[in-house]
Amino acid sequence: MPDTAAGTIAVKTAALKSMTGYAQARAEEGGRTIRVTVRSVNHRFLDVRVKAPEGFEGVEARIREVIRARVHRGHLDVALHYQPSGPATVQVNAEIAAAYLAAAENLRRQFNLSAEPDLAAILRLPGVVGAPEAFSEGDEERFAKLVESCLIEALEKLDEMRKSEGRILAQELFARLKTIRDFAGRIEILAERIRPAYARRLEARLKDLLNAAPVDPARLTQEAAIAAEKSDTAEEIARLRSHVQQFESLLTGGGEIGKKLDFLLQEMQREANTLLSKTPGTEAEGLDVTRMALEVKSEIEKLREQVQNIE
Numbered sequence: 001m002p003d004t005a006a007g008t009i010a011v012k013t014a015a016l017k018s019m020t021g022y023a024q025a026r027a028e029e030g031g032r033t034i035r036v037t038v039r040s041v042n043h044r045f046l047d048v049r050v051k052a053p054e055g056f057e058g059v060e061a062r063i064r065e066v067i068r069a070r071v072h073r074g075h076l077d078v079a080l081h082y083q084p085s086g087p088a089t090v091q092v093n094a095e096i097a098a099a100y101l102a103a104a105e106n107l108r109r110q111f112n113l114s115a116e117p118d119l120a121a122i123l124r125l126p127g128v129v130g131a132p133e134a135f136s137e138g139d140e141e142r143f144a145k146l147v148e149s150c151l152i153e154a155l156e157k158l159d160e161m162r163k164s165e166g167r168i169l170a171q172e173l174f175a176r177l178k179t180i181r182d183f184a185g186r187i188e189i190l191a192e193r194i195r196p197a198y199a200r201r202l203e204a205r206l207k208d209l210l211n212a213a214p215v216d217p218a219r220l221t222q223e224a225a226i227a228a229e230k231s232d233t234a235e236e237i238a239r240l241r242s243h244v245q246q247f248e249s250l251l252t253g254g255g256e257i258g259k260k261l262d263f264l265l266q267e268m269q270r271e272a273n274t275l276l277s278k279t280p281g282t283e284a285e286g287l288d289v290t291r292m293a294l295e296v297k298s299e300i301e302k303l304r305e306q307v308q309n310i311e
Contacts, residue, residue, distance in 0.1 A: 016251060017311040018165030019043065019074035019258075023157035027150040034146055035081040036154045040162065042309045043075035052080040054126060058140060059147045066148055070155050072256050073311045080147060096127040162311070169306060170251055176299050177244050180268070183292045183299075184237050184244075187275065190285045190292075191233050233278050233289075240271040240296075258310040265304045272297045 019042040027034045048067050050060045063078055104117040123129055247264050250257045275293040279286055 016166035016170050016257075017159070017162040018169055019162065019309050019311050020165055021158045021161035023154045023161060025150045025153035025157065027146055027153075029146055033081075033083040034150050035083070036147070036150045037079045037081070038151075038154045038158050039077040040071075040074045040158060043073065046071060046073055047075040048078065049076070050078045050080070053082050054129070056080060056082065056143075059144050062144050062148055063151055066151050067155065070152075070159070073258060078151070092123070092129055093127055096125075097122055100125050100128065166310070169309065173251060173303060173306060174248065176303050177247055180296050180299050181241065181244050183296050184240050187233065187289050187292050188237050190289050191237075193285045233275050236271045236274045236278070240268060240275075243268045243271070256311055258307060261307045261310060262304070265300055265307060268300050269297065272300060 019040055021040045022038070024035060024037040046068065048064055050063050052060060052063075059080070063080070067076060067078070100122050101117055104122075107113070108115065108117075243264050247261060247268075250260055250264075272293055275296070276290060279289045279293065
């Protein structure tokens with residue numbers, strides 16, 4: 001059984017990763033600055049969206065290749081920011097800018113507007129500012145390598161954050177698993193106490209059917225045994241404990257375990273439902289078993305919500 005002390009869990013689940021995180025990295029060359037930001041949230045598969053300045057679309061394939069080699073699951077938003085060393089490195093397409101300005105002037109006259117065009121806004125319009133001359137065709141590979149090194153640094157920082165989130169998440173998962181295991185033990189004890197109640201209810205039913213005539217003890221014993229077998233929860237409790245143990249083993253092993261944990265939770269939910277369906281009568285013990293089985297289902301649902309964020 002894993003130690004639930006925070007320090008022990010942090011060591012044993014060092015490889016467990018959350019899918020939530022944020023990181024950025026910067027790289028400079030010749031006075032020019034590259035900045036890459038990466039945001040990550042949970043997703044069933046690997047989904048990558050890249051936002052790059054106009055003129056830098058050629059590096060997107062390299063960005064996706066690097067990410068696929070290092071990240072296996074989650075939705076990632078990757079943004080590439082470029083800051084040139086000075087205005088001389090910026091290429092402005094004067095023809096496109098003039099077209100935008102002419103269109104703005106026509107609208108101003110048509111609707112009798114007094115506002116003047118915003119030059120900064122014009123520069124942000126598609127096609128007005130192109131890629132810097134220093135990173136044109138001859139320097140594409142050098143620029144791609146600069147972006148790649150910056151991206152790798154950002155992904156390493158993201159990985160550390162996802163591991164840190166994973167350690168915190170693991171502590172809560174272990175605590176909920178312990179709660180389920182404790183409830184399973186208490187249900188097992190109560191189930192033993194409930195068995196005499198089967199015989200009492202069965203005897204009362206048979207007496208009603210036989211109009212208060214004496215009940216054959218052998219017949220009563222046989223029927224009680226059949227009822228007890230149908231209501232025996234030993235197998236469900238054993239399987240529930242087995243699933244909890246497998247869950248803990250996956251957590252301590254780390255790696256890409258999100259989908260495996262989700263499958264185990266489906267099996268645990270099935271056992272909890274069967275426990276509820278086998279809980280007999282309205283005696284105090286039966287009501288306690290029902291209450292605890294519902295608590296187990298609640299803990300399983302909370303585990304399912306948290307597992308959605310594990311890689």
